[in-house]
Amino acid sequence: MMKYSKGLLVGLIVALCGLTSSLEAQGNTSYWQQHVDYTMDVSMDVKNYQFTGTQKLVYTNNSPDELRRVYYHLYFNAFQPGSEMDVRLQSIPDPDRRMMHEGKSRIATLSQDEIGYLRVSQLSQDGQAVNYKEEGTILVVDLNEPIPAGGKATFDMTFTGQVPLQIRRSGRNSSEGVALSMSQWYPKMAEYDFEGWHATPYIGREFHGVWGDYDVKITIDKKYTVGGTGYLQNAQEVGHGYETPGSKVKRVKGKTLTWHFVAPKVHDFMWAADPEYIHDIVEMENGPTLHFLYKDNKEIKENWKNLQPKTVDAMEFFNNNLGEYPYDQYSVIQGGDGGMEYAMGTLITGERSFGSLVGVMVHELAHSWFQHVLATNETKHEWMDEGFTSFISSLCMNLIMDQKKENPFEGSYNSYYRLIDAGKELPQTTHADRYDLNFSYSVAAYSKGAIFLSQLGYIIGQDKLMETLRKYYEDFKFTHPTPNDFIRTAEKVSNMQLNWYLTDWTQTTNTIDYGITEVVAVGDKTKISLERIGSMPMPIDLFVIYNDGTQETLYAPLRMMYGEKENPYPSLKRTVLPNWPWAYPNYSFELNKPLDSIKAIVIDPSQLMADINFENNFWQATQEAE
Numbered sequence: 244m245m246k247y248s249k250g251l252l253v254g255l256i257v258a259l260c261g262l263t264s265s266l267e268a269q270g271n272t273s274y275w276q277q278h279v280d281y282t283m284d285v286s287m288d289v290k291n292y293q294f295t296g297t298q299k300l301v302y303t304n305n306s307p308d309e310l311r312r313v314y315y316h317l318y319f320n321a322f323q324p325g326s327e328m329d330v331r332l333q334s335i336p337d338p339d340r341r342m343m344h345e346g347k348s349r350i351a352t353l354s355q356d357e358i359g360y361l362r363v364s365q366l367s368q369d370g371q372a373v374n375y376k377e378e379g380t381i382l383v384v385d386l387n388e389p390i391p392a393g394g395k396a397t398f399d400m401t402f403t404g405q406v407p408l409q410i411r412r413s414g415r416n417s418s419e420g421v422a423l424s425m426s427q428w429y430p431k432m433a434e435y436d437f438e439g440w441h442a443t444p445y446i447g448r449e450f451h452g453v454w455g456d457y458d459v460k461i462t463i464d465k466k467y468t469v470g471g472t473g474y475l476q477n478a479q480e481v482g483h484g485y486e487t488p489g490s491k492v493k494r495v496k497g498k499t500l501t502w503h504f505v506a507p508k509v510h511d512f513m514w515a516a517d518p519e520y521i522h523d524i525v526e527m528e529n530g531p532t533l534h535f536l537y538k539d540n541k542e543i544k545e546n547w548k549n550l551q552p553k554t555v556d557a558m559e560f561f562n563n564n565l566g567e568y569p570y571d572q573y574s575v576i577q578g579g580d581g582g583m584e585y586a587m588g589t590l591i592t593g594e595r596s597f598g599s600l601v602g603v604m605v606h607e608l609a610h611s612w613f614q615h616v617l618a619t620n621e622t623k624h625e626w627m628d629e630g631f632t633s634f635i636s637s638l639c640m641n642l643i644m645d646q647k648k649e650n651p652f653e654g655s656y657n658s659y660y661r662l663i664d665a666g667k668e669l670p671q672t673t674h675a676d677r678y679d680l681n682f683s684y685s686v687a688a689y690s691k692g693a694i695f696l697s698q699l700g701y702i703i704g705q706d707k708l709m710e711t712l713r714k715y716y717e718d719f720k721f722t723h724p725t726p727n728d729f730i731r732t733a734e735k736v737s738n739m740q741l742n743w744y745l746t747d748w749t750q751t752t753n754t755i756d757y758g759i760t761e762v763v764a765v766g767d768k769t770k771i772s773l774e775r776i777g778s779m780p781m782p783i784d785l786f787v788i789y790n791d792g793t794q795e796t797l798y799a800p801l802r803m804m805y806g807e808k809e810n811p812y813p814s815l816k817r818t819v820l821p822n823w824p825w826a827y828p829n830y831s832f833e834l835n836k837p838l839d840s841i842k843a844i845v846i847d848p849s850q851l852m853a854d855i856n857f858e859n860n861f862w863q864a865t866q867e868a869e
């Protein structure tokens with residue numbers, strides 16, 4: 244995309260920090276969510292990567308419906324030749340490179356002792372054996388007795404599993420030599436909500452889980468250090484850096500140790516283990532305890548030490564700008580295949596440049612707000628977790644890495660424009676697994692999702708945007724908020740109507756293109772004519788730069804907003820023009836200044852409005868003279 248001269252940009256991004264929201268939370272009385280209490284006891288054989296486990300699941304049906312079936316996820320079954328994940332990898336034109344080797348799906352080449360699996364060997368409902376059927380990565384369970392609305396059922400299960408060779412997110416023997424990255428590793432109850440069951444097969448990406456409490460015991464070779472979700476209950480028996488500093492660890496005899504973790508109010512449980520982990524602990528003042536687990540590898544040690552104060556900075560940034568992190572612990576663990584967010588921790592690859600290491604930590608930590616605590620259904624609204632995370636991480640990186648970027652979201656805008664140019668956009672309502680291309684998914688989720696917020700800042704003002712985020716967190720933490728919950732929050736904070744924005748931006752591929760069509764003298768005045776070319780509506784900020792160096796702004800609100808933002812450039816005079824009704828393609832007004840006094844006119848110099856054609860946003864007096 245062409246862009247106009249950067250020289251004209253004048254102090255355009257206003258500080259994106261603001262006042263603390265004092266608005267009170269407003270509960271939605273019709274809202275309900277299911278609840279799970281897991282008690283698991285698993286034993287890992289570190290020689291063949293097979294594990295056995297028991298699981299007691301107390302399921303509380305808070306829905307108004309009687310349930311006759313339940314579904315569990317068996318994610319590890321995706322890592323088998325011929326699985327939906329494997330076939331998808333072989334058929335998508337731009338497969339994830341991590342999952343490919345010499346142009347072939349790595350899943351397709353797994354041998355029997357390298358595949359992943361989760362097999363349920365026994366399942367009962369309230370003490371009675373129950374019928375179940377495995378369908379790929381989903382276990383379908385027909386209940387003996389329906390669970391009534393408001394009722395409970397207890398499911399007792401025994402299961403066996405094999406950890407797949409590390410291919411995607413979880414697995415054994417990662418490319419950086421981490422022994423066990425254990426995410427999506429246990430039979431996990433699917434979520435049932437106001438839209439019904441979300442028994443989504445594991446094909447590629449994004450998750451939705453049931454809120455609840457976890458009690459997990461992991462028995463493993465005692466040389467392994469374990470980290471992950473949950474507070475360790477028996478630190479003095481386990482040691483490995485978890486014990487009270489200077490105290491003596493009292494271990495039971497034998498080759499294994501049993502680690503006992505408890506995690507309240509989460510919807511997932513991850514762990515990782517390696518015999519060579521270094522374990523550093525940072526106690527934050529007025530904040531959680533941070534754990535860092537990384538390989539004892541001299542190439543990466545310095546970066547992982549320097550990462551620790553940056554993690555403190557990032558935690559403080561998110562606490563201040565979004566709301567308090569609600570757990571007492573967060574763990575940054577080397578593992579996985581890139582970066583992935585989990586309850587109370589993350590698995591990230593560690594052999595990176597320092598900037599990249601901080602970048603991935605910041606992104607995954609931000610997911611603690613936009614994915615974990617604000618647990619949107621990511622498979623349906625992936626832009627609300629990846630996009631919001633990208634937005635807030637860009638702001639955080641700009642500050643803690645002192646990047647001084649004029650527009651911290653520039654990368655997101657450029658990716659979005661590339662997607663539009665390529666003609667490969669699908670609406671953001673597309674299910675995360677159903678995009679034709681990974682390229683279309685990632686831009687829709689990350690880039691267009693980040694722009695949803697930065698552009699909302701353009702519409703309602705940056706202070707109101709940040710106030711919206713804080714109120715959204717306060718009102719919807721520990722639930723499954725929807726796109727409508729978010730936009731209603733923005734409406735309440737801004738006192739503007741914004742449903743048009745949610746609809747056009749997230750449910751269509753409509754694009755924004757406004758232009759300056761004509762600038763002419765009318766006596767001593769100047770008539771400026773604008774045009775809406777794209778079908779997506781927007782309010783318009785206009786900058787006028789005069790030959791004497793002075794500037795002023797003009798603002799044409801969109802009629803259907805029924806409101807006006809505050810002047811985003813308080814140091815400049817602003818004139819609020821009559822509102823612009825969307826259906827009118829043309830709009831003109833008279834400026835009380837002679838034409839020959841004007842040097843240039845620019846639509847939205849902040850570039851936060853995602854106008855797909857900047858060339859017509861700019862008028863220069865010299866153009867006329869040529």
Ligand SMILES: [Zn+2]
Nearest residue numbers: 606610629632
């Ligand atoms: Zn992410």
